[in-house]
Amino acid sequence: MSQNGTLMGFVHRRRRGAELFLLVLALAVGIGAYAAVGLGVEGSVPADLVAYGGWLTALIVASHVTVRLVAPYADPVLLPLVAALNGLGLAVLHRLDLTYEAIGNDQHTFARQQLIWMTLGVVLFVATMFLLRDHRSLQRLTYTSGLAGIVLLVLPFLPVIGSAKNGAKIWIYIAGFSFQPGEVAKVLLVIAFSGYLVLHRDALALAGRRVVFVDLPRGRDLGPILAMFGISMMILVLQNDLGSSLLFFGLFLVMLYVATERPGWLVVGGLLFAAGALAAYTFVGNVQNRFNFWLHPLDYYDQTPGSGQLVEAMFGMGWGGLIGRGLGNGFPERVPFAYSDFILSTIGEELGLTAVMAIVLCYGLIVERALRIALISRDGFGKLMAVGLAAIFALQVFVVIGGVTGLIPLTGLTTPFLSYGGSSLVANWVVIALLLRISDQARRPAPRLDPVDDGAADSEHTQVVKLR
């Protein structure tokens, strides 16, 4: 935990100008996509382009000004990446709305609702940046946030407010609003894991014995990993949600590995996960279906439950090809849930592989920036938190894009910032606020302390102490 910035021979600049430049480009992506949707679907520039563009610009300017005010050294690339993805997602949702309206679907206001959620997300982003001036104060909330996270995960089981939607029991309904508590829980669990691991990593890292080539951890240290495994399995079996279960367990494993630098944990965790997946495959019918749809999608095309959704998405992406059919010229309405889990297939169909690659690259850059923040962060808690938040993004994007493109069995997770979904969008904006806060602390030049030097007189036994 040294001051890597100075070790590497440079201090970071503020780069707020670069951020502004990238934000202008990101706005061009978002508003340009909105205009292209209007031109492609209706043949004219949308009438509300100015109002829509103005609103989007206001949100982006608000977040940029916030960063300038309270986190001047924060990473310059994260916010533009998020703004571009969010803007593109809004435009694609608007494109789906126009088609859903035309074919008489009840729900055709996804883009409008998503814009409201984005506004709420930006408000929470600004609030987090202003209220949380030092991420290390979150370390005090280690156990509180752990408990809160687990309570949130259990909420959907409660009889009155919990509810199942599309087979997965991950929703709660309060006063007419539906909400996915798991999205908030993952942020809280990252805080809890970081706080716990930064204190206990020595015990987890050093104790244990060596079997063959692998350092196995001590039996009594297995407690937390078993507890986390139990919670993941509970989500899988009771909530019927393979994606979240994978996300939570994978997140814990990544953080454990990063904290202890011991591959032994990966072996133990991998074995546990394999055993759990095997058990789930054998006993949970849903999981078995998912595997079959993945291996032989065309065999289950017109069955219910079947792989129609996955196959239609593949047809769409195949038809889209390298540069796509153009916004408005595809048939994304053939894919159920094209607005949430399968939004990437819509993009693949209408904007082609070129746009999908750009989007995957954007996610890659977000993860890269988060890991870079972890590398240069000066305190262990910040490091672990940045790694955990990076792992959330990486796992979530891998699971959902891998599922949509048929690389791995399909599991329901939202595509961060692109998919329609209020809880996910709001939670992800807060995640970005936390990352920017850590990066502001990490990139801020170290306080200049004069070296201890009591003059040349007694320099024989007075060494110049360098900042370490």
Place this chain on the structure above:
Amino acid sequence: MSELTLFLIRMAFLAILWIFVLSAISVIRSDMFGARVPETARGGAPAPAGRKASGKPRKPRRGAPTHLLVVEGAEAGARAELADAPLLIGRGSDAAIKLDDDYVSTRHARVAASGDEWFVEDLGSTNGTYVGPVRITQPTTIGLGVQVRVGKTILELRK
């Protein structure tokens, strides 16, 4: 709207998307290689000299701490003026506050200013320096009345 126009619109949008991604990458690149090298790394002897000259006659602001006081331990009551900063704390003879405490290292910690803020920094001591309940690993800001523990001794900034 003709087929060609739609094609051009699509290509223009894909171009904007990629221009954005490539600009983001180039900002990351310049962030890595184009960063400013600090003066100390360039062998900057003049910088500390200049700072010392300008920093010496600094008048303490109202409400700013003026001295470091030992509030608990064998040397309770001993104090050092912050005007002499940076202050070395330890058992050694060159320490500004010389502590007779077996759990304190010869050169244990030091207190120094950066701007208006005061920092305490551990100098690789055996038993560590604590600000509140937390063992510090990097220079840490301390305000008035924050308890800094070295060995069995507790120090505070006082007005």
